[in-house]
Amino acid sequence: MLDLIKIVSEELNLKKHQVENTVKLLDEGSTVPFIARYRKEVTSNLNEEEIRDISERINYLRNLEARKKDVIKLIEEQGKLTEELKTNILKAEKLQQVEDLYLPYKKKRKTKADIAKEYGLEPFAEFILKAKNIDEIKIEAEKYINENVNNIEEAIENAKLILAQNISENIAVREDIRERMLKFGIIESKLIEKNKKIDEKNVYQDYYEHSEYVNNIASHRVLALNRGEKEKILKVSININDKTKEFIIIKILNNLNKNIEELSRQIIEDSLSRLVFPSIEREVRNILTEKAEIDSIKVFKENLKNLLLQPPLKEKNVLGLDPGYRTGCKVVVIDKYGLYKTNDVIYVAMPGDNIEKAKEKIKKLIDKYDIDIIAIGNGTASRETEEFVANTLKEVKKDVYYLIVNEAGASVYSASKLAIEEFPDLDVTARGAISIARRIQDPLAELVKIEPKSIGVGMYQHDLNQKKLDESLKEVIESVVNNVGANLNTASWALLSYISGINKNVAKNIVAYREENGKFKNRKELIKVKGLGNKAYTLAAGFVVIDDGDNPLDNTIIHPESYHIAEEILKEIGFEKSDLIKNRNEIIEKLEKLDIDKFILEKEYGKETTLDIYNALLKERRDPRESIPKPILKSDILKIEDLKEGMILEGTVRNVVNFGAFIDIGLKNDALLHISEFDNRIEDINSMLSVGDIIKVKIKSVDMARKRVSLSKKGI
Missing domain, CATH: 3.30.420.140 (YqgF/RNase H-like domain)
Structure with a gap:
C-alpha cells in the first residue's frame, strides 16, 4: 500500500503535516475557501491553489488504490493472480501502469489468438520461442493437427497469432512504444474529400493537409483536430517514421528467438501493425486530448475568474x-x-x-x-x-x-x-x-x-470533458464569490449558493427566511434557516456580511469564532466593538501604534489568524474588485474604415487563449493580438494579459474583405 500523504507532500514540495492536516479538514467536509482563510495555523498558511492541488492529487491516488483492488480481485477471480503480479500492481504509481498490467486478463471480444488457444496451440507457440530452426517447428506442428487445425501451415499461423497478441500485451513493449510515439510520433490530418462541403466556412482549412510532431502540438490544435474528425471533415492519424519502427522491431527481436529471425520478424511486424500501433495510437490521442483539456480548462478558469472580478459600476441607472x-x-x-x-x-x-x-x-x-x-x-x-x-x-x-x-x-x-x-x-x-x-x-x-x-x-468548451469542466468552473466561481463575499440581506440565492457551506436548497431557504422575517440582524440568525446546521454555519459565517446589523464585526471578514480575539485587540487600545462605527478614525490611529507581535506573544493566539483580524479592524472592508480598472465608456462609434495601420488605440481584453488574445477596440468583432506580437517572446500569454485588462494596442493590419483586424504590442 502506498503512503499517499508522503507521495503528495513530496510531489507538491510541502511538509507532511500540511498535507495530512489539509486532507483531514477536506475529509471532514471543510471547503477550500474556508480552510485557506480560517485554518491557516492548521495548514501552515497554505493558499487556495495549494489546497486544491492537494485535493486533486489525493483523490487521484485514492482512485488509483481503489482501481488496484478491483483489478487484483478481477484477476484473482480468473485464478491467474500470482504474488509477483499482485506486487507489481500494488507498486504501480500511475493508473496507466495498472491498466497495462491488467490488459492480458481484461475481458474483451474474442480474438483469433484466443480461438487458437482454445484449439490447444498455446504450448506450440511457447515451443516456437525456443526452437532451433524452422524444420524443428514444422515437426512439432504435426502434433497439433486436429479437427480445427487442418495442417502444419495452419498450426504455425495460429501460433503466430498467439505470439503476436502476447507481444501486444507486453508491458515493457507498450511503455516503450507509447513513449516513442509521444516523443517522435507525427500527427497528420487530411481532408476527407467527399465531406468537404460540410466545412462550408472553411473552418478547418488549415488542417486539410497538416502534419507536426506530437511533442510539439499546441492544445488548441489538438482540440481543433478532434472536432474536425468528429464532424467527419478530417482524417487524423499518428505515425512514426521507418527508422523508429525498425529500431522498435530490432529491440523486440533481441528478446525473441534469433534462430528463426525471419519468422520472429513476421510475428513482430504483424503484432505492431495490427495490434500495438493502433492501440497505442488511441492511447496517445487520449493523452494529447487529456492534456489539451487540462490546458483549455486552465485558460477557461483564468478567463472566467477575471471576468467575474470585473469591477461593478455601482449606483448607475x-x-x-x-x-x-x-x-x-x-x-x-x-x-x-x-x-x-x-x-x-x-x-x-x-x-x-x-x-x-x-x-x-x-x-x-x-x-x-x-x-x-x-x-x-x-x-x-x-x-x-x-x-x-x-x-x-x-x-x-x-x-x-x-x-x-x-x-x-x-x-x-x-x-x-x-x-x-x-x-x-x-x-x-x-x-x-x-x-x-x-x-x-x-x-x-x-x-x-x-x-x-x-x-x-473559453476555448472549445463544448468538446471538453463536461464533468471536469463543470467541477473546475464551479471551483472558480466558489473562490471568487467567497473572496468578494456576499451581503446576506441583498444577495440572490444564486450568489449565496456558492458561499462556503451553502448549497442551492439552503440558499433558497435563506432568501425565503429573509422574505418572511425581514432583514438579518446578525450572522447568528443564520442558524434559524431551515437546513443550515452548526457545521454549515461555521463554514459560511465569515463569507457573508451584514452592513447595518447589531454587531459591527458582522460587516468584516472576521469569523464569529474569533470575535473574542477582535474584542481583546479593541480592549487593548481602550475601545469596544460598538465604537467601530462612531470612533472609527480614533481606533485606526491607536491600532497603527499597537505592537501586534507583542500582543500575539502575550495572548498566545494563532499568529496568522490574529494578524488577519488586526488588519480587518485596521481597514474597512473593501471589495477586491475596486482595484481593477473600470471598463471603457464610449460616446461615439468606431468604424473599421477609420482604422489605419500603425494607429494606436485603447482596448479591453475579452478572451485569452493559448495563441493570443481577443481585444475589443470598439468594432463589431474583437481584434486578434497574436502571442507573437509582443516585443519579447512570450511563453504563457496568461502571465501578460487577463480578461478585463485595458491595454494600448497598435493596428497591424486591416482585412476589409473578411472584416478582420490584427493587432500588435510591438513598439508600444
Whole structure:
C-alpha cells in the first residue's frame, strides 16, 4: 500500500503535516475557501491553489488504490493472480501502469489468438520461442493437427497469432512504444474529400493537409483536430517514421528467438501493425486530448475568474439594449439598485425603421429615469444599434455614455427557472436585456446565474470533458464569490449558493427566511434557516456580511469564532466593538501604534489568524474588485474604415487563449493580438494579459474583405 500523504507532500514540495492536516479538514467536509482563510495555523498558511492541488492529487491516488483492488480481485477471480503480479500492481504509481498490467486478463471480444488457444496451440507457440530452426517447428506442428487445425501451415499461423497478441500485451513493449510515439510520433490530418462541403466556412482549412510532431502540438490544435474528425471533415492519424519502427522491431527481436529471425520478424511486424500501433495510437490521442483539456480548462478558469472580478459600476441607472433585426431591439431600464423599472421595443436595424421615433423613446427614457449608462448587447444587430445610440447621444443634453456588453449566456439565463422566478410577468427578450444591463452594475452577481460554460470566455468548451469542466468552473466561481463575499440581506440565492457551506436548497431557504422575517440582524440568525446546521454555519459565517446589523464585526471578514480575539485587540487600545462605527478614525490611529507581535506573544493566539483580524479592524472592508480598472465608456462609434495601420488605440481584453488574445477596440468583432506580437517572446500569454485588462494596442493590419483586424504590442 502506498503512503499517499508522503507521495503528495513530496510531489507538491510541502511538509507532511500540511498535507495530512489539509486532507483531514477536506475529509471532514471543510471547503477550500474556508480552510485557506480560517485554518491557516492548521495548514501552515497554505493558499487556495495549494489546497486544491492537494485535493486533486489525493483523490487521484485514492482512485488509483481503489482501481488496484478491483483489478487484483478481477484477476484473482480468473485464478491467474500470482504474488509477483499482485506486487507489481500494488507498486504501480500511475493508473496507466495498472491498466497495462491488467490488459492480458481484461475481458474483451474474442480474438483469433484466443480461438487458437482454445484449439490447444498455446504450448506450440511457447515451443516456437525456443526452437532451433524452422524444420524443428514444422515437426512439432504435426502434433497439433486436429479437427480445427487442418495442417502444419495452419498450426504455425495460429501460433503466430498467439505470439503476436502476447507481444501486444507486453508491458515493457507498450511503455516503450507509447513513449516513442509521444516523443517522435507525427500527427497528420487530411481532408476527407467527399465531406468537404460540410466545412462550408472553411473552418478547418488549415488542417486539410497538416502534419507536426506530437511533442510539439499546441492544445488548441489538438482540440481543433478532434472536432474536425468528429464532424467527419478530417482524417487524423499518428505515425512514426521507418527508422523508429525498425529500431522498435530490432529491440523486440533481441528478446525473441534469433534462430528463426525471419519468422520472429513476421510475428513482430504483424503484432505492431495490427495490434500495438493502433492501440497505442488511441492511447496517445487520449493523452494529447487529456492534456489539451487540462490546458483549455486552465485558460477557461483564468478567463472566467477575471471576468467575474470585473469591477461593478455601482449606483448607475442603466438602460439595457438587446439588439435584434426583425423582432426589434428590446429596451429595459434598471435603476441604480438593480431594480427593473420598464421595458419597450425599438426598431433601428432594418431599412425603413422609424429611427426618429426610436430616438424620441430613448431620449424620454434617459430623461425620465436619469440614465447614466446605456448597455448594448454584442449579438445580432449590435453594430447598427451602437451607431443609432451614438447618434442619439449627440442630441442628449446630459453626459450619457454607452458600453458594449458581452451578452453570452443572456439567452440561457432568460429562459431559466431563476429568470422566471425573478421576472414571472416578463418575456424572455426583456429578461435577456435585464441580464445585459445588470452585468455592468455587478458582473459577479449576474454572471453566477448562468451556466459557466455559456459565458463565452473559453476555448472549445463544448468538446471538453463536461464533468471536469463543470467541477473546475464551479471551483472558480466558489473562490471568487467567497473572496468578494456576499451581503446576506441583498444577495440572490444564486450568489449565496456558492458561499462556503451553502448549497442551492439552503440558499433558497435563506432568501425565503429573509422574505418572511425581514432583514438579518446578525450572522447568528443564520442558524434559524431551515437546513443550515452548526457545521454549515461555521463554514459560511465569515463569507457573508451584514452592513447595518447589531454587531459591527458582522460587516468584516472576521469569523464569529474569533470575535473574542477582535474584542481583546479593541480592549487593548481602550475601545469596544460598538465604537467601530462612531470612533472609527480614533481606533485606526491607536491600532497603527499597537505592537501586534507583542500582543500575539502575550495572548498566545494563532499568529496568522490574529494578524488577519488586526488588519480587518485596521481597514474597512473593501471589495477586491475596486482595484481593477473600470471598463471603457464610449460616446461615439468606431468604424473599421477609420482604422489605419500603425494607429494606436485603447482596448479591453475579452478572451485569452493559448495563441493570443481577443481585444475589443470598439468594432463589431474583437481584434486578434497574436502571442507573437509582443516585443519579447512570450511563453504563457496568461502571465501578460487577463480578461478585463485595458491595454494600448497598435493596428497591424486591416482585412476589409473578411472584416478582420490584427493587432500588435510591438513598439508600444
